[in-house]
Amino acid sequence: MEQKPRLKLLDAQFDVHKLSSVMQLEDLQGNWFLSSTDEELSLVCESLNRELIKDSVQKSELNWRSIKVEGPLDFSMSGVIAGLSNELAKADIPIFVVSTFDTDYLLVKERNLAEALVVLKKAGYVFV
Secondary structure (H helix, E strand, O other), X not given: OOOOOOXXXXXXXXXXXXXXXXXXXXXXXXXXXXXXXXXXXXXEEEHHHHHHHXXXXXXXXXXXEEEEEOOOOOOOOOOHHHHHHHHHHHOOOXXXXXXXXXXXXXXXXXXXXXXXXXXXXXXXXXXX
């Protein structure tokens, strides 16, 4: 990866949930990501949905912020997440990553956000 991608800090706060059952998704507001495996059903969504989904939640990790990698990213690109996660790992900042067809989202706990922004900017990443 020659040029570092541009980043955007999203305004919303996010939560990561393990769901006990499938729920109605059409009422979810804002950005959300659903994944299903043979072991679990997970939902990452904006915190404003907490009340709406509470009956389906088995376990939660609350208060994440999302740094969007400005896309669209080509599938042939390599090292995008590695570059970002390496910088944050050196600063002992844990992350959670969600990918879509066009781009990636790096989730950082709210309590680590200020430090994460400083680390990434020092590493040469530009926020738009």
